[in-house]
Amino acid sequence: MTDTDIKYGLAGVVTDDTAVSKVMPETNSLTYRGYAVQDLATQCRFEETAYLIWNGELPSQSQLDEFKAMERAQRGISKDLIDVMRKFPKGAHPMATLRTAVSFLGLEDKEIEDHATDKLYERAISMYAKIPEIVAADYRLRNGKEPIAPMKDLGFSENFFHMCFGEVPAPETVKCFDISMTLYAEHSFNASTFTARVIASSLSGIYSAVTGAIGSLKGPLHGGANEAVMHMLKEVGTAENAKAWMLDALATKKKIMGFGHRVYRSGDSRVPTMTDAYKKMVDIIGTDEAKMYWEMSKTLDETMVSEKGIYPNLDFPAGPAYYLMGFEIPMFTPIFVMSRITGWTAHIMEQLGDNKLIRPLSNYTGPAQRDVTPINAR
Numbered sequence: 001m002t003d004t005d006i007k008y009g010l011a012g013v014v015t016d017d018t019a020v021s022k023v024m025p026e027t028n029s030l031t032y033r034g035y036a037v038q039d040l041a042t043q044c045r046f047e048e049t050a051y052l053i054w055n056g057e058l059p060s061q062s063q064l065d066e067f068k069a070m071e072r073a074q075r076g077i078s079k080d081l082i083d084v085m086r087k088f089p090k091g092a093h094p095m096a097t098l099r100t101a102v103s104f105l106g107l108e109d110k111e112i113e114d115h116a117t118d119k120l121y122e123r124a125i126s127m128y129a130k131i132p133e134i135v136a137a138d139y140r141l142r143n144g145k146e147p148i149a150p151m152k153d154l155g156f157s158e159n160f161f162h163m164c165f166g167e168v169p170a171p172e173t174v175k176c177f178d179i180s181m182t183l184y185a186e187h188s189f190n191a192s193t194f195t196a197r198v199i200a201s202s203l204s205g206i207y208s209a210v211t212g213a214i215g216s217l218k219g220p221l222h223g224g225a226n227e228a229v230m231h232m233l234k235e236v237g238t239a240e241n242a243k244a245w246m247l248d249a250l251a252t253k254k255k256i257m258g259f260g261h262r263v264y265r266s267g268d269s270r271v272p273t274m275t276d277a278y279k280k281m282v283d284i285i286g287t288d289e290a291k292m293y294w295e296m297s298k299t300l301d302e303t304m305v306s307e308k309g310i311y312p313n314l315d316f317p318a319g320p321a322y323y324l325m326g327f328e329i330p331m332f333t334p335i336f337v338m339s340r341i342t343g344w345t346a347h348i349m350e351q352l353g354d355n356k357l358i359r360p361l362s363n364y365t366g367p368a369q370r371d372v373t374p375i376n377a378r
């Protein structure tokens, strides 16, 4: 093997087939099962997209009703899990607590390693129903409040707001959140999805695969960037400071969170739709602070594009949009998990539907073979 055979970070390498989604950097577009993501985000509720990602087709009204009933029947985490969560170390990051809580769901399910598609689907729906409650309960416990039980007559997004805050905001705010859920749901072989497929490929079980995927998504080069973006906006401080801050950050070779992408080189297909939702949140909230973040974001974006030709990714508008919806910054990446659980589990099912152990090769760069020196002679 020569160096030219190596694609560091697997950049540009095609490793398998998928029918779940298609990322088209040449046209800045993304489809889930053939449907443009911006059409799904604006014309469908997240529940319809979730059904599509798992089943390959958009649901009829009766299929959607049945699907919603299945999800709602799975709502409600155990008292044992809530008791375990009460004992989590104070100050642990919510992505770390979510990773542990999802692993605990696997213990409660006795880690049944059944790879039949219908069994995997049942477990996928169970996690999709329970993860929002884990995220909301963790938020409340960290703030010294008791968890709020899910309500079975509320939609997916409405129920999440209810479990966090005890109330559901105006439909326009729920719609902005729902749009973000659809945009975050799936993105082919990104790092966390690939992690899930690698773990699934050893036949380790769906909970192991999702737990590993959560660990991968947590990093700031991947899903953790939506939190890092909001920390960055807070550090910038004022809209007037945005250009100078960016120029200084670029001069000192800082990584600017929420910009750049491994696959898209001239813009992320999901950004225009999420930017519209962010603007909508700015108009709904209407405060000087909200308007200031909007102006600041525009200046950061314009400066980065004109100076470096590097475009924002989905995390750039999603972070401040979640902030304006009232969520604490450390909840942003767990909220991403509530959506991406659909894509991850669709890929796990696809992987196990025609499994081959994922095991690439490496180019060895260590010492040449040598003899062991006895310990008393070293």
Ligand SMILES: CC(=O)SCCNC(=O)CCNC(=O)[C@H](O)C(C)(C)COP(=O)(O)OP(=O)(O)OC[C@H]1O[C@@H](n2cnc3c(N)ncnc32)[C@H](O)[C@@H]1OP(=O)(O)O
Binding pocket: 009, 220, 221, 222, 223, 225, 254, 255, 256, 257, 258, 259, 260, 261, 262, 263, 310, 313, 314, 315
């Ligand atoms: C939902 C998601 O996961 S979307 C991604 C979220 N992640 C982020 O927003 C984190 C910030 N962005 C990044 O770190 C990167 O753009 C990544 C990790 C997303 C993609 O990385 P790669 O494909 O490996 O690109 P790579 O790091 O090689 O960048 C190519 C060049 O652009 C520069 N670049 C890329 N992104 C950025 C950035 N955000 N800030 C500053 N420079 C950047 C690199 O420094 C590099 O420059 P060089 O050639 O002079 O060394």
Ligand SMILES: O=C([O-])CC(=O)C(=O)O
Binding pocket: 184, 186, 187, 189, 190, 191, 222, 262, 263, 313
């Ligand atoms: O595709 C990627 O590398 C990262 C990304 O945008 C996602 O997972 O949504």
